[in-house]
Amino acid sequence: MLTSILKRTALTAVALAALSTAAFAQLNELKIMAPAAPGGGWDGTARSMQQALTAAGIVKSVQVNNVTGAGGTIGLAQLIGAKGAGDQLMVNGFVMVGAILLNKSPVNLTQVTPIARLTAEAEVIVVPTESPLKTAKDLAERLKADPAKVTWAGGSAGGTDHILAALFAKAVGADAKKINYIPFSGGGEALAAMLGGRVTAGVSGYGEFEGQIKAGKLRVLAVSSPKRLENAPDAPTLKEQGIDLELLNWRSVVAPPGLSAEQTKALTDTVEKMAKSKEWQEILKARGWDDSFLAGAAFDTFLKAEIERVSKVMVDVGLVK
Amino acid sequence: MTNDTRSQSANKPALVVGVLLLIFAALVGYDASQQTITSTYGVGPTAMPYVVAAGLAILGLAHFVVAFREGLPQPEDADSNALLWIAGGLVFLIACIGLGGGFIIAITVVFACTARGMGRQALAVDAAIGFVLGLVIYLVFAKVLTLILPSGPLERLFL
Amino acid sequence: MDTLLSLINGFGVAFEPAKLMFCLIGVFLGTAVGVLPGIGPALTVALLLPVTFKLDPAGSLIMFAGIYYGGMYGGSTTAILLNAPGESASLATALEGSKMAKAGRGGPALATSAIGSFVAGLIATIGLAFLAPLLVELAVKFGPWDYFALMIVAFVTVSATFGDSPLRGLTSLFIGIALGLIGIDKLTGQARLTFGVPELLNGVEVTTLAVGLFAVGEAFYVASKRFRDPEEIIPIKGSLWMTKEDWKRSWAPWLRGTAFGFPIGALPAGGAEVPTFLSYSTERKLCKYPDEFGKGAIEGVAGPEAANNASAAGTLVPLLTLGLPTSATAAIMLAGFQQYGLNPGPLLFAEKPDLVWGLIASLFIANVMLVILNLPLIGLWVRLLAIPQPWLYAGILVFATMGTLAVNGSPVELGMLFLFGFMGYLMRRYDYPVAPMVVGLILGPMAEAQLRRALQISLGDPMILLENPISATLLGIAFLALVAPFVMKGLNRFKAAED
Numbered sequence: 001m002l003t004s005i006l007k008r009t010a011l012t013a014v015a016l017a018a019l020s021t022a023a024f025a026q027l028n029e030l031k032i033m034a035p036a037a038p039g040g041g042w043d044g045t046a047r048s049m050q051q052a053l054t055a056a057g058i059v060k061s062v063q064v065n066n067v068t069g070a071g072g073t074i075g076l077a078q079l080i081g082a083k084g085a086g087d088q089l090m091v092n093g094f095v096m097v098g099a100i101l102l103n104k105s106p107v108n109l110t111q112v113t114p115i116a117r118l119t120a121e122a123e124v125i126v127v128p129t130e131s132p133l134k135t136a137k138d139l140a141e142r143l144k145a146d147p148a149k150v151t152w153a154g155g156s157a158g159g160t161d162h163i164l165a166a167l168f169a170k171a172v173g174a175d176a177k178k179i180n181y182i183p184f185s186g187g188g189e190a191l192a193a194m195l196g197g198r199v200t201a202g203v204s205g206y207g208e209f210e211g212q213i214k215a216g217k218l219r220v221l222a223v224s225s226p227k228r229l230e231n232a233p234d235a236p237t238l239k240e241q242g243i244d245l246e247l248l249n250w251r252s253v254v255a256p257p258g259l260s261a262e263q264t265k266a267l268t269d270t271v272e273k274m275a276k277s278k279e280w281q282e283i284l285k286a287r288g289w290d291d292s293f294l295a296g297a298a299f300d301t302f303l304k305a306e307i308e309r310v311s312k313v314m315v316d317v318g319l320v321k
Numbered sequence: 322m323t324n325d326t327r328s329q330s331a332n333k334p335a336l337v338v339g340v341l342l343l344i345f346a347a348l349v350g351y352d353a354s355q356q357t358i359t360s361t362y363g364v365g366p367t368a369m370p371y372v373v374a375a376g377l378a379i380l381g382l383a384h385f386v387v388a389f390r391e392g393l394p395q396p397e398d399a400d401s402n403a404l405l406w407i408a409g410g411l412v413f414l415i416a417c418i419g420l421g422g423g424f425i426i427a428i429t430v431v432f433a434c435t436a437r438g439m440g441r442q443a444l445a446v447d448a449a450i451g452f453v454l455g456l457v458i459y460l461v462f463a464k465v466l467t468l469i470l471p472s473g474p475l476e477r478l479f480l
Numbered sequence: 481m482d483t484l485l486s487l488i489n490g491f492g493v494a495f496e497p498a499k500l501m502f503c504l505i506g507v508f509l510g511t512a513v514g515v516l517p518g519i520g521p522a523l524t525v526a527l528l529l530p531v532t533f534k535l536d537p538a539g540s541l542i543m544f545a546g547i548y549y550g551g552m553y554g555g556s557t558t559a560i561l562l563n564a565p566g567e568s569a570s571l572a573t574a575l576e577g578s579k580m581a582k583a584g585r586g587g588p589a590l591a592t593s594a595i596g597s598f599v600a601g602l603i604a605t606i607g608l609a610f611l612a613p614l615l616v617e618l619a620v621k622f623g624p625w626d627y628f629a630l631m632i633v634a635f636v637t638v639s640a641t642f643g644d645s646p647l648r649g650l651t652s653l654f655i656g657i658a659l660g661l662i663g664i665d666k667l668t669g670q671a672r673l674t675f676g677v678p679e680l681l682n683g684v685e686v687t688t689l690a691v692g693l694f695a696v697g698e699a700f701y702v703a704s705k706r707f708r709d710p711e712e713i714i715p716i717k718g719s720l721w722m723t724k725e726d727w728k729r730s731w732a733p734w735l736r737g738t739a740f741g742f743p744i745g746a747l748p749a750g751g752a753e754v755p756t757f758l759s760y761s762t763e764r765k766l767c768k769y770p771d772e773f774g775k776g777a778i779e780g781v782a783g784p785e786a787a788n789n790a791s792a793a794g795t796l797v798p799l800l801t802l803g804l805p806t807s808a809t810a811a812i813m814l815a816g817f818q819q820y821g822l823n824p825g826p827l828l829f830a831e832k833p834d835l836v837w838g839l840i841a842s843l844f845i846a847n848v849m850l851v852i853l854n855l856p857l858i859g860l861w862v863r864l865l866a867i868p869q870p871w872l873y874a875g876i877l878v879f880a881t882m883g884t885l886a887v888n889g890s891p892v893e894l895g896m897l898f899l900f901g902f903m904g905y906l907m908r909r910y911d912y913p914v915a916p917m918v919v920g921l922i923l924g925p926m927a928e929a930q931l932r933r934a935l936q937i938s939l940g941d942p943m944i945l946l947e948n949p950i951s952a953t954l955l956g957i958a959f960l961a962l963v964a965p966f967v968m969k970g971l972n973r974f975k976a977a978e979d
Contacts, residue, residue: 037887043526044815047467065469068888070681071664077678102669103681148362151937157669180362182936183667185749185929188804188811192748195802196620198937211803211823286819319669321357334910342651349658352673363935366665366672369928373661376654383647393648394911399704404905407703407877411696411898414881419891431881432874438703439870447874454875458882466527470882471889 027270030059032253033090035075037068042091045118045251048283049091049274056277058270071099077107082256086263089115089271093251097310098158101320109307112254113264114300116271119284120248120292121205122225123164124235126218128197136222136241139201140172147178153190154203157183158319160249161203163310164224166317168238171245176316194218205249206232207288224248250292252299268295332392335384342381350374403438410434423473428455487609490837494845499542503842506543507849510550515558516883520567521551522808523886529816537820538835542842544816545796548809549601549846552792553854556593556785561586561864562876564695566883568686568922569752569788572760574694575915576773576780583776584717586865590858591722592730592778593785598851599731600738600786604793605843607742608800615746615794616801624933625945627749629954631927634754636958637761638923643774643913652912656920659684666929667936679892687887689921691880692897693914697904699873704905713872715865720858730782733763737786745794748806749930752791753922759783793843800824800836 030053034046043066050062067075072092079090092109100108127133133142143150147169154161162181169176182199184190191209194202195217202209202218206229212218213232220235224247228237238245255267274280275293284291294302314320353370387393410431417427432451433444441447459476462468470476493499513524525544532540552569559570560577573593580589607615642649662673663683674680702711722730740755740762763779764770773780798804803825805811817824822832829836867875884897907914938944946952 044529047527047529063469064467066889068682069890070678073681074678074890102664103671103678105678148939157665157667180936180939182933183669184933185666188798188806189748191802191804192620192622192798193624196623198623207818211825211827214823215825215827286821287815288818288821318358338651338910345655345658349661349673352675356670356672358668358670361668361936363932363938363940366668366670368932369924370661370672373654373658373924377658380647380651380654384651387647396909397705399909400707401704403703403706404700407700408898408902411877411894411901415891415894415898418885418889418894424885428878428881432878435699435703435874435877436870439699439873440706441868441870447870450871451874451878454878458878462882462886466524468527468886470885 027059027087027266028061029087030062030270031088032062032064033075033079033088034064034066035068035072035079035090035092035096037066042072042093042251044287046091048280048287049089049118049253052274052277052280052283053270055279056274058273058277070103070105072096073100073103073105073107076100076105076109076112079254079256080107080111083258084263085256086259086266089253089255089267091251091253094249094306094310095159097307098160098163098314101311101314102158109254109303111257113257113259113267114303115253115255115264115267116275116295117250117252117292117299117302118271118275119289120250121207121290122223122229123160123203123247123249124206124209124213124223125164125168125221126194126202126204126209126213127200127221128194129217129219130197131200131219133201133221134219136168136236136238136243139221140168140174140243142200143169143172143174143179147174148180150180150201151199152179152181152201152203153184153193153199154181155183155190156185157181158314159183160205160247162317163313164203164245164247166313167245167247167309168243170313170316171238171243176313177318179317181317248292251289252303271295331388333388334393335388338393339381339384339388342377342384346374346377346381349377403440406434406438410438417473418471421471421473423476424459424470425452425455425475426473427471428452428458483610486833486837487841489834490839490841491844493538493834493838494542494841498536499539499838499842500845502539502543503546503846504849506546507550507846507853508546509543510547510552511554511850511853512550513547514551514554514566516566516879516886520555520809521548522812524551525809525812525816529812529819532816537822538838541813541816541820541835541839542846544813545839545843546846546849548792548813549789549843550850551809552601552789553594553597553850555788556597556781557590557861558879560589560593560781561861562695562879563698564876564880564883565690566687568690568918569756569791571690571753571915571918571922572756572784573781573788574690575760576777578694579774579776580778580781581862581865582711582713584714585776585778586862587716587720587858588722588726588778589776589781590861591855592726592782594851594854594858595722596730596734596737596782596786597789598847599734600741600788600790601793601847601850602844603735603738604742604745604790605840605847608793608796608843609840612797612801615743615797618743619747619798619804620802622747622749622950623948624930624937625948625951626954627747628927628930628934629945629951629958630744630750630754631923631930632958633954633961634757634923635927636961637758638916638919639761642916643911645911648910648912649916652907652914653916653920656689656917657924658920659689659917660921660924660928666925667932677892679890682888683925684896684921685884685887685893686918686922688884688893688897689900690918691883692900693904693907693917695876695880696897696901697908697914699877700901700905701908702869702873704909711869713865713869715862720862726778729768729778732766733759733779733783734786736762737783737788738790741787741790741792742794745791746797746806747794748798748804749926750791750794751807751926752788755787755791756784757919757923759787796843800828800839803828 032046034043036042053059166176222238353367414427429451433448436447555570559565559574563578565574737759744750744755763783799810805814
């Protein structure tokens, strides 16, 4: 036992030395935190990263740990507490931006070191096939006429679906504060409400509604991505229909604050190598995630813009004062 | 566990429960009054708390009535020593996990203290059993389920 | 007829040696994790997902289904033996089951739950194969108002768990409902009763409250009266197996439990808890030996366990036919389908009949495997109770801690476990029933969310609850259940006065 500890400290020492000198640094150990319970989306991302990183031989030992609670903000606080630790990553995503505001979290995403965006999923706005609404424009007209009568079904309050509904209202010139958004727990319940025709429209990630869309039970009014989706080429984007709105439900990884430039580079290189690996690409395909790799300064700017946009819309819908 | 202990003065436990319920009701009501949400259709997030607060308050008052009538069932004497051992073990557990002492030590203490509280007089043996139990559980979780239980210095040796 | 042919074909697939192997691994894993509190089938399947994505789709889906069914069997074991319900659906089982176990009837309790699970699983799987399209239509028809009405029926029948004092029962229930308010409000995302503690935002975990009140509370209570009134645990008294009498008292509850569990489980927001509560209170009402309830009546184990298992099969109905995941496990299984590029739904039945029917056929096989696996284990499990009491209770606390930490490794969660444990002790001491509190925590938030969704759709008009036939009927049933006892009492008094 003792020898293995000695070996490990020696290895870390070597790794640290390598970090400060080599231009390309190889990490030997990496801890990835999923700030949610095992089994959720963030946990899935973390475990898939673990799998890709070790299978591709990029990092020898990867540990995933789960820190549950408060929309991921408890995990975030823990990450921010681990100042200067260059061997840690945390998975997060679009949803966390809203959760931070809703939960009045004392910590926020400007306090971490952004590493890279990994995946993104387009949202869709759908209606039951029997609905008289045919285009996003039709929905916009209804919404402008009487926002209360347009009921939206989607995921949790302040989540991606809710924010898209609010942004949609804003973009078409309706009062975002008056939208009648009904959060359901889990896609199944929202889907049932749609199929039962009890709500006007539904919002969700494309994947969640895919089966019903293909079976012809739901009609897509619009997808929120900048371009049409590969597996749903018939569904028009919002932009095409003259509504200036784009939204992607992205997932990314961030690192603790207070890292040196070398540490940040080592982490970014590691993640980039993983994102380009055959193993990761296979996982993306299997899980139906879209690659949306973005690192460095570009990701930094993107993150800041998203935080600003979400903060504004949360006030507009009346979720946050 | 008999219900027939009618005494002249008020039944203290019932009074205490009544007061606690009223405090709880006030807390729920106060919290609801502090909500800042500005827009919803139907009923908002405060309706249910007010209903619950009202229910708790009524139940609290009912306990006062009961206190002056039959009171709560008279409990038997409790062995406070036993309670303290078990509670002590659990408090240590919380502290140990909170301060980063790790799962195995925490489990060792909980097992030994509980066994002591239940009447065994062999702390060292029980601690040893607890340690093995903690270690096995930790390893099974880490290796088989890939779930990392709270780790301290001891756990890092085994990973 | 088509269905029958497809099913026979499905058996052809399911009986391939490799598939049988996957099924066996699945039921074994499922039973193992079901026994651990806090670790349910959802978590296990989630953890296995990344490992299995290179395996054969049919094989790993069969394994997942085996885990799902196995978890349902395993969950009752700890509830009965250790009074530690590992998931909310085993709560009702723990009520009578643990009493039976202490009185040396753990064997029959486990047997009736295993065989009941088998019977329920069998009937429900047949229902899944033949009635799925019909049920799905009903499932989609259920609106928030109907769910709310269903919850009200469940609430009204909860009084069956109140014990002898309505005041103490109601107090327990209301504290549970109040605890259910803690955390983020589902409909507006606002924090309620969290007082700035971020760990409280996710609310009170049902398993933490249940394990705290039941298992930890009991450890305190038993320890506190060790000298004065030592508790006696008899591992085995009488037969280890079910007697003729047990069989006679079990078969009807099994069937009734299945009748509650399967359709409610098939509803998108039905869940496994409501049918177990309904089954428990029905058995209590119908039991020929009402005095035994609260002391270990076998009907109180047989019914809820059957309901629990039947609801598990029920959730597969919307999952397979519509791609609607209606429970955590179903959601993860959906992810399992999707990782192979399969989308459950009407198309899947047409495109991959071998896979779907193979899966359904393997559910039958899993069920048989589980009962064969579980019955011999009973003798072994019951021996657990022969462990010296100090070790047994110390082990239970270790177990409770482990379950809590596996779900949420924060000291705040452990603090709650301890607090609830002590509360459970005080409640036992002053004869407050603990079950209503857990029921309040489970049903309160569900009822609130559904009512508010209903009112949001109707823009605040409460008449929506009475305008819809299903909700109006259910509310009528609830009203009858509420007033019937009073009316009966009145009638009896009237009769007595006449005599």
